[in-house]
Amino acid sequence: MSHTAHIPSHRKPRRNAPKTALRAGVAGGVLSTIAVAGAAGPAQAEPVTQTIEMPTITSGLSTAVAASAQATQQVAQDLQTQAQEDAAAATAAKAAKTAKAEAVRKAEAKKKAEAAAKAKAAAKAKAEAAERASRTAARTTLSATSGSTATASSYTSSATGSAASVIAFAKAQVGDAYVSGGTGPNSWDCSGLVQAAFRSVGVDLPRVSQNQSTAGTQVSLSNLQPGDILYWGGAGSAYHVGIYVGGGEFVGAQNSSTGVVQRPLSYDPPSGAVRVL
Numbered sequence: 001m002s003h004t005a006h007i008p009s010h011r012k013p014r015r016n017a018p019k020t021a022l023r024a025g026v027a028g029g030v031l032s033t034i035a036v037a038g039a040a041g042p043a044q045a046e047p048v049t050q051t052i053e054m055p056t057i058t059s060g061l062s063t064a065v066a067a068s069a070q071a072t073q074q075v076a077q078d079l080q081t082q083a084q085e086d087a088a089a090a091t092a093a094k095a096a097k098t099a100k101a102e103a104v105r106k107a108e109a110k111k112k113a114e115a116a117a118k119a120k121a122a123a124k125a126k127a128e129a130a131e132r133a134s135r136t137a138a139r140t141t142l143s144a145t146s147g148s149t150a151t152a153s154s155y156t157s158s159a160t161g162s163a164a165s166v167i168a169f170a171k172a173q174v175g176d177a178y179v180s181g182g183t184g185p186n187s188w189d190c191s192g193l194v195q196a197a198f199r200s201v202g203v204d205l206p207r208v209s210q211n212q213s214t215a216g217t218q219v220s221l222s223n224l225q226p227g228d229i230l231y232w233g234g235a236g237s238a239y240h241v242g243i244y245v246g247g248g249e250f251v252g253a254q255n256s257s258t259g260v261v262q263r264p265l266s267y268d269p270p271s272g273a274v275r276v277l
Contacts, residue, residue: 159246162201162277163227169197170243170251173196177261178253188253188260190241194229203276213238216274221265227277230270244273 126158159167173193176186183192205215212270213231224230226246231238242252245262250270253260 006225031173060231081248100234116154159226162203163225165196165201166227166243166277167245167251169200171195171245171262173253173260174251174262176253177258180256182253190253193251193253193260194241194243198276201277207277209233209238209241213272213274216276219273219275221273224273228273228275230265230273232271233266235272238271244268 082219103196170193173184173188176184176188178189179187180189181192182188184196188196191207191212194209194212195205195207205212209231212229213233213235216229218235219228221227224244228244230244230250230252231243232240240252242250244265248265249262250265251260251262254263256270
């Protein structure tokens with residue numbers, strides 16, 4: 001082997017010349033500054049015994065963090081407010097829907113009630129018309145039967161026994177006053193007079209006309225006998241009663257204007273009659 005053979009170098013590669021020169025210049029400048037400072041200072045400078053704290057650069061960062069936290073809090077508050085407004089709107093909408101449904105229900109109920117009232121009124125009017133027609137027909141029949149509109153003084157009843165006593169009691173009250181709820185001895189209502197007349201012969205009748213109209217056997221108006229109870233209205237729902245005294249006449253406590261009177265059946269034709277005696 002040749003003694004001049006190349007041996008690889010283990011040294012680090014040389015740095016770039018421009019960088020080396022730059023660094024050398026910087027170092028030289030620093031050393032020069034130190035040397036000048038040393039020459040200008042006192043010969044025996046006192047050692048530095050005070051530590052100088054470098055200012056921290058945190059004030060700007062703290063401000064930014066605080067602003068960010070405030071913005072986050074504001075967003076949270078806005079979201080909470082929006083949620084509350086949405087909940088309030090939902091509640092109001094639900095209440096409005098409920099109120100509307102209730103209003104519709106009430107309107108329908110009112111409409112049905114009005115329809116029912118109209119139907120009831122129509123039925124009542126129809127029934128009253130039928131009753132008037134029936135009373136008109138009865139008036140014609142009774143007028144033909146009685147033959148005249150005789151007065152109380154022109155007729156003497158041929159009734160005997162209890163019927164005669166009932167009729168005599170009723171006639172004795174002609175001229176007395178009519179008072180609603182009256183039961184005598186000087187004022188009467190229609191059912192009070194009938195009850196008292198029959199009580200005079202030991203027959204107890206119900207107090208009101210509705211019950212008196214069903215107290216005996218129903219008889220036709222063409223087959224009346226003295227002492228029969230006449231009623232106006234329906235059997236069981238009569239609004240007026242009187243006593244048939246014969247000869248096509250009756251005695252009854254009519255109203256506050258007339259009091260107790262004796263009149264022909266044609267004066268106010270009854271709806272029906274019952275026989276108790």
